[in-house]
Amino acid sequence: MSDPKRSRTDKRTLITNAAINVFADKGFHQARISDIARTAGVADGTIYLYFKNKEDLLLSIFEEKMDLMLSGLGEALEGVNAPRQRTRLFALFHFRQVFENRQTAEVLQVELRLSNKFLKDYRPEKLWAYLGVFGQIIREGQEMGMFRKDLDPFITMWGFFGGLDEIAMQWVLSSKSDPFPLDEAALQMANLFIRGMALAPTSSIES
Amino acid sequence: MSDPKRSRTDKRTLITNAAINVFADKGFHQARISDIARTAGVADGTIYLYFKNKEDLLLSIFEEKMDLMLSGLGEALEGVNAPRQRTRLFALFHFRQVFENRQTAEVLQVELRLSNKFLKDYRPEKLWAYLGVFGQIIREGQEMGMFRKDLDPFITMWGFFGGLDEIAMQWVLSSKSDPFPLDEAALQMANLFIRGMALAPTSSIES
Amino acid sequence: MSDPKRSRTDKRTLITNAAINVFADKGFHQARISDIARTAGVADGTIYLYFKNKEDLLLSIFEEKMDLMLSGLGEALEGVNAPRQRTRLFALFHFRQVFENRQTAEVLQVELRLSNKFLKDYRPEKLWAYLGVFGQIIREGQEMGMFRKDLDPFITMWGFFGGLDEIAMQWVLSSKSDPFPLDEAALQMANLFIRGMALAPTSSIES
Amino acid sequence: MSDPKRSRTDKRTLITNAAINVFADKGFHQARISDIARTAGVADGTIYLYFKNKEDLLLSIFEEKMDLMLSGLGEALEGVNAPRQRTRLFALFHFRQVFENRQTAEVLQVELRLSNKFLKDYRPEKLWAYLGVFGQIIREGQEMGMFRKDLDPFITMWGFFGGLDEIAMQWVLSSKSDPFPLDEAALQMANLFIRGMALAPTSSIES
DNA sequence: GATGAATGAGGCTTCATTCAT
DNA sequence: TATGAATGAAGCCTCATTCAT
Numbered sequence: 039m040s041d042p043k044r045s046r047t048d049k050r051t052l053i054t055n056a057a058i059n060v061f062a063d064k065g066f067h068q069a070r071i072s073d074i075a076r077t078a079g080v081a082d083g084t085i086y087l088y089f090k091n092k093e094d095l096l097l098s099i100f101e102e103k104m105d106l107m108l109s110g111l112g113e114a115l116e117g118v119n120a121p122r123q124r125t126r127l128f129a130l131f132h133f134r135q136v137f138e139n140r141q142t143a144e145v146l147q148v149e150l151r152l153s154n155k156f157l158k159d160y161r162p163e164k165l166w167a168y169l170g171v172f173g174q175i176i177r178e179g180q181e182m183g184m185f186r187k188d189l190d191p192f193i194t195m196w197g198f199f200g201g202l203d204e205i206a207m208q209w210v211l212s213s214k215s216d217p218f219p220l221d222e223a224a225l226q227m228a229n230l231f232i233r234g235m236a237l238a239p240t241s242s243i244e245s
Numbered sequence: 246m247s248d249p250k251r252s253r254t255d256k257r258t259l260i261t262n263a264a265i266n267v268f269a270d271k272g273f274h275q276a277r278i279s280d281i282a283r284t285a286g287v288a289d290g291t292i293y294l295y296f297k298n299k300e301d302l303l304l305s306i307f308e309e310k311m312d313l314m315l316s317g318l319g320e321a322l323e324g325v326n327a328p329r330q331r332t333r334l335f336a337l338f339h340f341r342q343v344f345e346n347r348q349t350a351e352v353l354q355v356e357l358r359l360s361n362k363f364l365k366d367y368r369p370e371k372l373w374a375y376l377g378v379f380g381q382i383i384r385e386g387q388e389m390g391m392f393r394k395d396l397d398p399f400i401t402m403w404g405f406f407g408g409l410d411e412i413a414m415q416w417v418l419s420s421k422s423d424p425f426p427l428d429e430a431a432l433q434m435a436n437l438f439i440r441g442m443a444l445a446p447t448s449s450i451e452s
Numbered sequence: 453m454s455d456p457k458r459s460r461t462d463k464r465t466l467i468t469n470a471a472i473n474v475f476a477d478k479g480f481h482q483a484r485i486s487d488i489a490r491t492a493g494v495a496d497g498t499i500y501l502y503f504k505n506k507e508d509l510l511l512s513i514f515e516e517k518m519d520l521m522l523s524g525l526g527e528a529l530e531g532v533n534a535p536r537q538r539t540r541l542f543a544l545f546h547f548r549q550v551f552e553n554r555q556t557a558e559v560l561q562v563e564l565r566l567s568n569k570f571l572k573d574y575r576p577e578k579l580w581a582y583l584g585v586f587g588q589i590i591r592e593g594q595e596m597g598m599f600r601k602d603l604d605p606f607i608t609m610w611g612f613f614g615g616l617d618e619i620a621m622q623w624v625l626s627s628k629s630d631p632f633p634l635d636e637a638a639l640q641m642a643n644l645f646i647r648g649m650a651l652a653p654t655s656s657i658e659s
Numbered sequence: 660m661s662d663p664k665r666s667r668t669d670k671r672t673l674i675t676n677a678a679i680n681v682f683a684d685k686g687f688h689q690a691r692i693s694d695i696a697r698t699a700g701v702a703d704g705t706i707y708l709y710f711k712n713k714e715d716l717l718l719s720i721f722e723e724k725m726d727l728m729l730s731g732l733g734e735a736l737e738g739v740n741a742p743r744q745r746t747r748l749f750a751l752f753h754f755r756q757v758f759e760n761r762q763t764a765e766v767l768q769v770e771l772r773l774s775n776k777f778l779k780d781y782r783p784e785k786l787w788a789y790l791g792v793f794g795q796i797i798r799e800g801q802e803m804g805m806f807r808k809d810l811d812p813f814i815t816m817w818g819f820f821g822g823l824d825e826i827a828m829q830w831v832l833s834s835k836s837d838p839f840p841l842d843e844a845a846l847q848m849a850n851l852f853i854r855g856m857a858l859a860p861t862s863s864i865e866s
Numbered sequence: 867g868a869t870g871a872a873t874g875a876g877g878c879t880t881c882a883t884t885c886a887t
Numbered sequence: 888t889a890t891g892a893a894t895g896a897a898g899c900c901t902c903a904t905t906c907a908t
Contacts, residue, residue: 049871067274071899081873086900192425193433196415197408204407205400218399226400234441256889278882279891288890290884299882463892481688485878495894500879606839607826607847614825615818622817632813640814648855670868692903693870702869704905713903 050088052078054102057095062141066096096145097160103142104164107135111171121179122232128172129202129224136206137220144210147203169199176235185235198231257295259285261309264302269348273303303352304367310349311371314342318378328386329439335379336409336431343413344427351417354410376406383442392442405438464502466492468516471509476558480510510559511574517556518578521549525585535593536646542586543616543638550620551634558624561617583613590649599649612645671709673699675723678716683765687717717766718781724763725785728756732792742800743853749793750823750845757827758841765831768824790820797856806856819852 056078060069071092075082089095114131118124136143173195179185205223263285267276278299282289296302321338325331343350380402386392412430470492474483485506489496503509528545532538550557587609593599619637677699681690692713696703710716735752739745757764794816800806826844 070897075874082899083874083901084872087871092899189437190430190433193412193430194437196411197434197437200407200409200411200414201404202407204403204410207407208403223397223400226397227404230396230401230404230438230441232441233443234437234439236440277880282891289882290891291889293883294888484876489895496878497880497895498893501892506878603851604844604847607844608851610825610829611822611848611851614821614823614828616821617825618817618821619814621821637811637814640811641818644810644815644818644855645851646855647857648851648853650854691901696870703903704870705868707904708867 049078049080049084053080053085053088053095054099057099058141058145061096061099062144066092099142099145100162101164103146104162104168108164108168108171110135111168115171121175121182121184124175125172125179125232126225126228128175129228130221132202133206133209133220133224136209140210143206147207147210169195172198179235184237186237189235194231194235198227201227201231256285256287256291260287260292260295260302261306264306265348265352268303268306269351273299306352307369308371310353311369311375315371315375315378317342318375322378328382328389328391331382332379332386332439333432333435335382336435337428339409340413340416340427340431343416347417350413354414354417376402379405386442391444393444396442401438401442405434408434408438463492463494463498467494467499467502467509468513472513472555472559475510475513476555480506513556513559514576515578517560518576518582522578522582522585524549525582529585535589535596535598538589539586539593539646540639540642542589543642544635546616547620547623547634547638550623554624557620561621561624583609586612593649598651600651603649608645608649612641615641615645670699670701670705674701674706674709674716675720678720679762679766682717682720683762687713720763720766721783722785724767725783725789729785729789729792731756732789736792742796742803742805745796746793746800746853747846747849749796750849751842753823754827754830754841754845757830761831764827768828768831790816793819800856805858807858810856815852815856819848822848822852 053074057069057074060073060077063069064073069092071085072082074095075085078085085095089098111128111131114127115124118127173191176185176189176191176194180187180189180191202224205227206220209217209220209223260281264276264281267280267284270276271280276299278292279289281302282292285292292302296305318335318338321334322331325334380398383392383396383398383401387394387396387398409431412434416424416427416430467488471483471488474487474491477483478487483506485499486496488509489499492499499509503512525542525545528541529538532541587605590599590603590605590608594601594603594605616638619641623631623634623637674695678690678695681694681698684690685694690713692706693703695716696706699706706716710719732749732752735748736745739748794812797806797810797812797815801808801810801812823845826848830838830841830844
């Protein structure tokens, strides 16, 4: 199944995985190239055969993982059209990714955080694509008369993502190995938003 | 009320304000002590008369500003007991702080990010106190039979905060000076959560 | 006479002198910043308070020393108008500089070499000014009917300088401490050129 | 005459020529082995099958080219015995080599420059042999009563060479493709030295 | 012979922090 | 208190050279 030529010594993968571990453990700035090299079992210089520099290494991880996230999300939503169900699946998928790959999640979060301030001009387009999937769910729900028309998709989308992300960060940062059930958290958030976005019955919201 | 002798030359305040500007502009890691000193109009060494080190400077800013946030939040909510209204006021207050002091907001966000990953053992207790106000709103709403009992206050609280924070970050990071109306965003988020947390009428959430 | 504030600890001068020694000893590329710092008795970082980088250190030495050369040359030629005598004085001055400051001479030579190939866009204007003095001597000699009109001042000037420089290099590179008398070499070259530039069957080379 | 099997794939020649181009373009220190390999169309490691290291590559070029220069000089002077004419032919030959192979000239000059400082113990014996030809011309001229006995052949030889070399460097370094006529420069220098070395009120410079 | 991926020593430079004034 | 020149540890990255294929 696997390509023997690549699988045996694929240095790029070794380095990427090592970098994820080290970045997750220490954060980008505290991570030393030599830490990553040692973890990967390669020489320092080898890293520079595959990545332009330390920043490029971080961004490459981000890009690669977001590609996986994006395609994984596509599969997770496949065949489901109901906006409410798609919302739930989005949240579940997101948290399951975190659960299944805690370290990658940490790095993506580091990246998202620091890149915004530190890499002033980097545009996390992959993130936008990922998020845009939920934006689209909102719009479809609105068109189907399921979600309130006065919802601002942009605000709602970022609010949803921010909420998921913050909860994921609390989970990831916790010293406990599995501080709270992520699937339940996903349903909490999904249902909260689904109700919040819902068109109607809610008669008395005013006071 | 204020000491005129102190107010004119209060180096600590000068340094704090300079640090806020510089941290906001460049981020913590890219900020140089000498940048802050120059901006404050003091010598590099002077900073170390008031702060133990660069990290302490950041944390001091965080603590001081969170104290202001906390007391400001208290004032904003004063006299209002209805959980729904308190929720709206919380969101409005949060975004108005961002609006009125964009740079402080940026620093707090930087701080929140870095403190989690970089300052391993720092516990942002002031943030927890701030957030706890909303946690309390949730619980009160539940006790008053207004919010669903099956809501997890912890998840909901962090989800709400994460949403607000992410939206604030998008606002702050935007190249436009006022990319979207924050008050409206506050109401969008507040109403979304109020509806989402609401106990009832919502008959058909199942599908 | 000397400025006590400067003379006691003038780090810049310490560094410059140390750099001259080390550059002369090892050449620019082999010279280590830490060698220079150690020789100067300062920390590595101190060098960067006074010079932008290693290259700037080299160029600064070049500029400073060429300034001294240029003004020294002016003094050496002062009051002498006869082109032949000025030619002799030029050669004597040049070699005496080499003799009195062998290491500076080495550095200038290193610099001249490197600047041309390595520092692509650096224009050694100070050197041109220095050389231009001899170019002017040639032209004056031509106008006074002393030197052949068919001499190309540009070729002659560079030829003279190249000759002096190569001889200086042989002297400087020799393992002996004073391999041959520089004053005599100066007169050899000067007289050779004087005769070579002379208009006619010049019997009287004396003056 | 040539071995067709060798000439087609003679890697050593490919590498040498590539190195000349790259050294001429960037200088020795800035030249990368991989630049040379790419230019030669071989792998980096292949260079080490033919040359011990980078320095050896430079020195080999120098040795090979100086051999050519030396034999070429011999041919150029063949059959001419008059020291004055031999002097002119030397200068003409030297500049024609520069003219016909500008890049090789650049490398030889780089080499001469840097080798002296950088390769402390390398003795450019081939250069001495080349130069010695002119030293011999001087001595023959002296013996034939044509050149002044008080000339120091060593000084004169190096002065002549330094002059030629410096002029060549100006020509080579110029951004213009042919900044000044080298043949004329050769005659300028040759006649200048011939007159300068001449025994006496030399009226007849012609021959 | 030929390759080129991998190596890893080593240097320039930065910058938080100190301390003599 | 205030200064700011000096410190020096530490890291990213380069690139000549090697060696398994």
